[in-house]
Amino acid sequence: MHTRPSPRSRRPRGARTRTSARLTATLLTAAALLVSACSSGTPTTPAGGTVQAALAALPRSTPSALTPYYDQRLRWRDCGAPGFQCATMKAPLDYDRPEAGTVRLAVARKKATGKGKPLGSLLVNPGGPGGSAVVYLQQYAGVGYPAEVRARYDMVAVDPRGVARSEPVQCLNGRQMDTFAQTDLTPDDQQERNTLVAADRKFAESCGAHSARLLRHVSTVEAARDMDLLREALGDRKLNYVGASYGTFLGATYAGLFPGRVGRMVLDGAMDPSLDARRMNLDQTAGFETAFQAFAKDCVRHSDCPLGGKGTTPAQVGDHLQAFFRELDAHPVPAGEGHGRKLGEALATTGVIAAMYDEGAWGQLRDALTSAMKKDDGAELLALSDSYYERDAAGHYSNLMMANAAVNCLDLPPAFNGPEEVEKALPAFEKASPVFGQGLAWASLNCAYWPVRATGEPHRIEAKGAAPIVVVGTVRDPATPYRWARSLAGQLSSARLLTYDGDGHTAYGRGSACIDRAIDTYLLRGTPPTTGKRCS
Numbered sequence: 001m002h003t004r005p006s007p008r009s010r011r012p013r014g015a016r017t018r019t020s021a022r023l024t025a026t027l028l029t030a031a032a033l034l035v036s037a038c039s040s041g042t043p044t045t046p047a048g049g050t051v052q053a054a055l056a057a058l059p060r061s062t063p064s065a066l067t068p069y070y071d072q073r074l075r076w077r078d079c080g081a082p083g084f085q086c087a088t089m090k091a092p093l094d095y096d097r098p099e100a101g102t103v104r105l106a107v108a109r110k111k112a113t114g115k116g117k118p119l120g121s122l123l124v125n126p127g128g129p130g131g132s133a134v135v136y137l138q139q140y141a142g143v144g145y146p147a148e149v150r151a152r153y154d155m156v157a158v159d160p161r162g163v164a165r166s167e168p169v170q171c172l173n174g175r176q177m178d179t180f181a182q183t184d185l186t187p188d189d190q191q192e193r194n195t196l197v198a199a200d201r202k203f204a205e206s207c208g209a210h211s212a213r214l215l216r217h218v219s220t221v222e223a224a225r226d227m228d229l230l231r232e233a234l235g236d237r238k239l240n241y242v243g244a245s246y247g248t249f250l251g252a253t254y255a256g257l258f259p260g261r262v263g264r265m266v267l268d269g270a271m272d273p274s275l276d277a278r279r280m281n282l283d284q285t286a287g288f289e290t291a292f293q294a295f296a297k298d299c300v301r302h303s304d305c306p307l308g309g310k311g312t313t314p315a316q317v318g319d320h321l322q323a324f325f326r327e328l329d330a331h332p333v334p335a336g337e338g339h340g341r342k343l344g345e346a347l348a349t350t351g352v353i354a355a356m357y358d359e360g361a362w363g364q365l366r367d368a369l370t371s372a373m374k375k376d377d378g379a380e381l382l383a384l385s386d387s388y389y390e391r392d393a394a395g396h397y398s399n400l401m402m403a404n405a406a407v408n409c410l411d412l413p414p415a416f417n418g419p420e421e422v423e424k425a426l427p428a429f430e431k432a433s434p435v436f437g438q439g440l441a442w443a444s445l446n447c448a449y450w451p452v453r454a455t456g457e458p459h460r461i462e463a464k465g466a467a468p469i470v471v472v473g474t475v476r477d478p479a480t481p482y483r484w485a486r487s488l489a490g491q492l493s494s495a496r497l498l499t500y501d502g503d504g505h506t507a508y509g510r511g512s513a514c515i516d517r518a519i520d521t522y523l524l525r526g527t528p529p530t531t532g533k534r535c536s
Contacts (some may be wrong), residue, residue: 028173032278052274054460054491055256058225065098070232074107080486081138083506084110089158089233091424093217093225104216105226106133106165107158110142114151120263121234122153122523125160127245127269129220130403132164133157141242144509153240158230160250162218162406169214169401169406171207177397179388182346184329184438193419198425200446204409207402208451213376216451217402219410224253231261238263238467240523244506245269248471252488255463262463272484274491276458277408277415278425281444282432283481286530288440289433291320291356294503296360306370318435324373325349335378339395343378348440351384358510359413359503382423405446411456414447464493468528470519474500474507496528501536512536 008036031392041357052281062070072090079086089105092098126136137157145155159166172180179198207215227250231239240263248267255262269323275283294315299305307317325345332342341349355365361384392397416422422441429437447454463469469492473485482499489497500507507515514535522528 001095001403010109022532027452033246036462043362052457052459054104054462055273056255057259060260063098066095066344069098072229072233074233076109079108081108084108084138086134089230091161091222091229093213095225101213103161103167103217104131104168105158105161105230106134106149107156107230109156110137110150112150112152112154114148116152117471118154118235119152119524120154120238120240121156121231122149122240122242123156123158123230124241125157125243125247125250125420127243127248128163128400128404128409129160129245129246130163130400131246132159132398132400134159134165143255146516149520149523154234156230156234160218160407162166162228162399163212163403164399167214169207170210170399171203171216171400171402171405173499174391174395174397176202176206177389177391177401178341178395181350181385181391182344184344185346185349185442186325186329187442188329196442196447198417199233201449203405203446204449207406211402211406212451214404216410216455216526218406219455220253220407221257221456223250224257227254228258228261233258236263237261239303240264242266242268242508242519242523244508246271248272248480248488252461252463252469254493255466255469259463259466261491262466262469263524264467265469266508266519266522267469267488268508268519269477270471270473270485270488271291271480271482272487274458274487275484276462277447278444281415281440282425282428283483284479285429285440286432288353288356288436288478290476290481291503293432294359294476295356295362295365297367302363304366304368304370306366306373307459313460315434321352321369321435324369328372331373331379333376335382341382343372343382346439348372348378348381349436350388351381352495353436353478354388355507363476380459396460405450409447409450409451410454412447412458413454414450415444419445427498458490461488462491462493466492466494468496468522469523470495470498470528471495472498472500472507472515472519474502474504476503477505479505496531496533498529499532501534507535 006535059448063367074087074089076087087107089107090102091105093103121517124137124141125133134157137155142155162169180203181200183196184192187196210225241251249271251265251267257478300308300312307320328348332344335341335343349480355361368384370378372381390400422445426438426441429441471485471489473482475482489495498518500512508519512535518529
């Protein structure tokens with residue numbers, strides 16, 4: 001979908017939020033396959049009326065050309081994080097032409113710590129696309145998952161191809177990313193629209209220039225096939241997996257391709273693979289409005305809310321925030337000393353969106369808005385935006401946003417083919433979210449200029465024959481709306497839907513004892529939640 005600001009997964013920090021002070025969250029675009037090559041079966045008709053085929057399972061036998069990859073053994077080594085080991089796994093660049101070269105994928109693990117019967121490996125993925133699973137493992141899952149789970153499983157992660165330590169997609173440098181992140185996503189005239197289009201073109205052309213070899217081979221289907229190589233290299237007969245946000249699409253894709261190899265699988269903050277990019281963006285826009293409404297109601301209960309007080313409606317809170325954004329569009333405010341950066345509308349919007357992922361960040365957002373609105377100090381709101389983009393104090397960015405675009409633009413045809421289509425869609429997006437609609441619509445334009453044609457289409461995933469799969473949905477999730485979880489659970493032949501009636505993005509490890517108990521029981525005993533189970 002889009003690269004700024006893009007709903008992504010974030011990493012839990014402690015019991016409720018995620019690791020390493022980053023509210024990273026990725027615009028999750030459903031990835032899909034080359035329908036002609038990989039999809040088959042009985043066509044189905046979604047609400048939109050387009051006939052779709054279900055993702056077809058791959059043959060159970062291993063093609064001879066892939067045997068060397070399935071026969072490889074990992075050489076584990078210490079990697080600087082106490083208790084963790086790292087290795088490098090090889091995968092074919094192109095699964096249709098395994099002789100065409102390889103990609104090297106970073107793998108990490110932490111061995112099971114307890115005395116109970118080992119349950120094998122538990123692969124984790126935090127989402128994105130573009131989030132580093134290795135960092136997530138080392139900073140959260142490998143030390144923060146329940147002790148009972150870590151005692152029985154080897155905790156494992158692999159950075160998907162193109163991400164972080166696995167031959168990362170490269171595009172813009174730090175200074176160029178600073179400029180890109182500040183691009184006005186609410187253009188007021190033709191000149192601003194031209195500037196926005198030029199920024200998207202430059203980003204896409206830079207990715208094509210710096211990552212030409214890999215850019216055609218970072219699809220979710222290929223990443224899922226890489227996971228099966230890892231399963232075999234680990235010596236596991238079945239794949240046990242916990243995926244969050246985009247990681248749910250990656251896991252569901254694995255289940256669709258290899259249903260007989262699914263072990264215990266949790267898909268938390270589920271995506272709906274049957275949606276096209278425009279519908280997905282529109283649904284997410286509505287999801288962010290739902291989250292903002294909840295924030296607005298909470299904000300006015302606090303005496304330090306800068307957007308209103310008792311009696312102020314959520315709509316009025318939204319009006320006040322939009323007025324502030326318009327002021328920043330005309331007059332950016334200073335954002336700290338020593339670096340000369342200022343807070344404008346685009347970065348402020350990203351900072352607000354970052355805080356929508358976790359209700360635990362709402363107090364921080366109130367403080368940041370108060371400083372920016374009443375003291376002309378945008379430093380705190382800029383810090384939220386920087387954490388979202390994974391920009392450090394020295395101005396260096398991770399490749400999160402670059403990999404995010406590379407995967408999304410390959411997985412689905414673009415939401416819009418040009419600015420004219422965005423303008424026609426603006427009323428629908430602004431209806432979905434008066435606060436964020438315009439910006440999120442324009443942010444959806446980036447794949448229109450991508451140098452590589454999409455190889456995927458929307459499709460269903462049924463995974464017939466798979467073991468029970470737990471699909472988790474949060475009722476007021478901003479990035480992966482609850483309806484997506486219901487849809488995915490309806491598609492998967494063996495799914496059990498687990499509902500969290502709460503706020504924020506994803507549910508496991510975020511403070512609900514009911515959710516955590518249901519998932520831990522499933523992971524440790526293999527007993528899925530009862531059908532229709534709800535938690536708060």
